[in-house]
Amino acid sequence: MPDFEFPIEVSHLTMAYGSRVIMDDLNFNVKKGDVFLVIGPSGCGKSTLLRHLIGLQPPAKGTVKLLGQDFWAMGETERQKFMQHIGILYQRCGLWSSMTLAENIALPLQLYTDLGEKDIQEICSSKLELVGLAGFEDYYPSEISGGMQKRAGLARALALDPEILFFDEPSAGLDPVSAMNLDQLILELRNSLGTTLVIVTHDLDSIFTVGTDAIYLNPRTKSIIGRGNPKDLLKDPPTPEIKEFLTRAGGR
Amino acid sequence: MSDATATFQNGVLILQGDWKRTAPHPDADQFLKDNPIEGPWKIDASQLGKWDSILLSFLSKVLAYGEKQGNSADLTQLPEGLRRILDLGVYGRKNATAQRRQQDQELSIVHKSGLFGLELKKTIHEIIYFTGDVTLSLFRLITFRSKMRWGDFFAQVINCGPRALGIVSLISFLMGLILAFVGSIPLKWFHAEPYVASLVGIGMLRLMAPVMVGVVMAGRTSASYAAELGTMQVNEELDALHTLGVPQTDFLVLPRFLAMTLMLPVLAVFADIVSIIGGMIVAVFDMDLTAHAYLNTLVTTTRLNDLFVGLITCFVLGTLDACCGCYQGIHCGRSAAAVGKITTAAVVYSIVCIVIATSLITVITVILKI
Numbered sequence: 302m303p304d305f306e307f308p309i310e311v312s313h314l315t316m317a318y319g320s321r322v323i324m325d326d327l328n329f330n331v332k333k334g335d336v337f338l339v340i341g342p343s344g345c346g347k348s349t350l351l352r353h354l355i356g357l358q359p360p361a362k363g364t365v366k367l368l369g370q371d372f373w374a375m376g377e378t379e380r381q382k383f384m385q386h387i388g389i390l391y392q393r394c395g396l397w398s399s400m401t402l403a404e405n406i407a408l409p410l411q412l413y414t415d416l417g418e419k420d421i422q423e424i425c426s427s428k429l430e431l432v433g434l435a436g437f438e439d440y441y442p443s444e445i446s447g448g449m450q451k452r453a454g455l456a457r458a459l460a461l462d463p464e465i466l467f468f469d470e471p472s473a474g475l476d477p478v479s480a481m482n483l484d485q486l487i488l489e490l491r492n493s494l495g496t497t498l499v500i501v502t503h504d505l506d507s508i509f510t511v512g513t514d515a516i517y518l519n520p521r522t523k524s525i526i527g528r529g530n531p532k533d534l535l536k537d538p539p540t541p542e543i544k545e546f547l548t549r550a551g552g553r
Numbered sequence: 554m555s556d557a558t559a560t561f562q563n564g565v566l567i568l569q570g571d572w573k574r575t576a577p578h579p580d581a582d583q584f585l586k587d588n589p590i591e592g593p594w595k596i597d598a599s600q601l602g603k604w605d606s607i608l609l610s611f612l613s614k615v616l617a618y619g620e621k622q623g624n625s626a627d628l629t630q631l632p633e634g635l636r637r638i639l640d641l642g643v644y645g646r647k648n649a650t651a652q653r654r655q656q657d658q659e660l661s662i663v664h665k666s667g668l669f670g671l672e673l674k675k676t677i678h679e680i681i682y683f684t685g686d687v688t689l690s691l692f693r694l695i696t697f698r699s700k701m702r703w704g705d706f707f708a709q710v711i712n713c714g715p716r717a718l719g720i721v722s723l724i725s726f727l728m729g730l731i732l733a734f735v736g737s738i739p740l741k742w743f744h745a746e747p748y749v750a751s752l753v754g755i756g757m758l759r760l761m762a763p764v765m766v767g768v769v770m771a772g773r774t775s776a777s778y779a780a781e782l783g784t785m786q787v788n789e790e791l792d793a794l795h796t797l798g799v800p801q802t803d804f805l806v807l808p809r810f811l812a813m814t815l816m817l818p819v820l821a822v823f824a825d826i827v828s829i830i831g832g833m834i835v836a837v838f839d840m841d842l843t844a845h846a847y848l849n850t851l852v853t854t855t856r857l858n859d860l861f862v863g864l865i866t867c868f869v870l871g872t873l874d875a876c877c878g879c880y881q882g883i884h885c886g887r888s889a890a891a892v893g894k895i896t897t898a899a900v901v902y903s904i905v906c907i908v909i910a911t912s913l914i915t916v917i918t919v920i921l922k923i
Contacts, residue, residue, distance in 0.1 A: 397889075398888030398889045398890045398891070399888070399889070399890035399893075414574055414575075415575075416574055416607075419580075420574075420607065420610070423581065423610040423611075423613075423614060424574075424606045424607070424609075424610045426610070426613070426614075427606070427609050427610040427613035427614075427642060428606070429645075430613055430641075430642040430645035430646055430649075431609075431638065431641050431642050431645060432645070433641075433644070433645045433648065434645070434651075435645045435646050435648075435649035435651070436649045436650070436651035436652050436653055437651050438653055438654075439653060439654040440651070440654070441888070441890075442888065443886060443887045443888040443891070459606075460606075462574075462605040462606050486641070489637055489638070489641060490638070492633075492634065492637060493633075493634040493635070493637040493638035493641075494634065494638065495634065
């Protein structure tokens, strides 16, 4: 894959469930290597936007281009093949419960690479080491804690060395220390691998720790009402809603 | 793109070329066999091209080997990105809280049978506990102290009764038809065609209808009980009830148990009627009997006791079906795989219990000449 200045390009995207429009005419690009945050109040359509970006839901109107390719213009086979360029950490991890952690990480490698079983096992072990789960290869997801499941989910998302990583509420359900450690791990991986990250979150600590760029979705106007580095948005909030959100209604 | 190579000279591991998973690359085990690392060492990545997970897994194995020998590598001269990510791995290995597990196949037969014995003991204990719990719950219901919601009970009655009529009708109609067809062959040898009505009547009323309804409801409703309660366990809904002080047996098991136990005899009576009609069609069109003659033989040769034995069997089978489904659901693990496992178990155990219970009832009624 060639390098793209903007690995994600969204133009005139309208998201809807049937006739109910969630967001109308969204336009934004995500720069390579950025930690791009999608923020906004609960129910504003953050997760729906993520589902559009990762190909789980087709846009009602507009286009979503990932790595220069219009995701929804591709054929089914091409689209499936394309998925190896992106990694996703779901809010509830989405680890396959009938498989061990090593098998969870191995599956994408078995599907998309010609690597031998030994190489795959070694990659699984090194990914687990990376996220601090060395030795947990043969554990099932139900046998480890929520924080560990998040990290295992991250290891699986990293299996194919994706160019873009998507995170849905990575710190949801984690204690502050685990959430901070996960944020640090995410940052470390971004700095080491140069991956572009898209994070859907409303965790203020995460927003200011990891974010380099952000869009704020407003459910009332069904549009983006703020764009930029979260620290800049806090310093100079474009609207009172954003100020209220970023300062926890003035309490921060 | 140049080939990936790794050489070890004078305490320096030199990495060259592009280390991509799509291209050939050195094997870490072979490398360590050829170059046993001794003393302090470092990594030279100045001639390293592009890299991905393959390089990381190679280096992680080599670094872990060095760490085991007490020779940690000096990573300071590596490019920033590679160094930071290897540091994460080093940190992960140092702070590992788990050892890789022994695989099942490595366990000895004695160990495995010991584990099986422990598991069996636990299951027997749970079954006794569950039976006691349901009995106490019934007692609370009779003494008006139960927290069962009657709305749930009626919803389950509809689920077990009217909604199951379609499948029960289809199967019992065809069973009546088949029984009459097969029975007609030897009956014709002895010119005893009218007794096809007795065959269908006694066979279905006493045994076939209860067993079939029991098996159909095991697959249809026991499985759904297990899956529903199992999913509730996964979603912590059972925990929420427990912490609210609501006995899950009163709230979840009892409505299902009562609905299934009460509805199974009703379904069996319906199955009896439909199967008799099925048998009558064969008698009229294949055996040249009149409907009147068929019904007349049925009434004169079939005793009321046959119907009672069938209904009591149904009552027992309903209890077993409901208990198997609810027991499995409540004792579900906390994963999707566990839900699949208990759903299968619910159906298998229900059917095994049905066969055993029916055999026992048949033997007892024959001995008692009922």
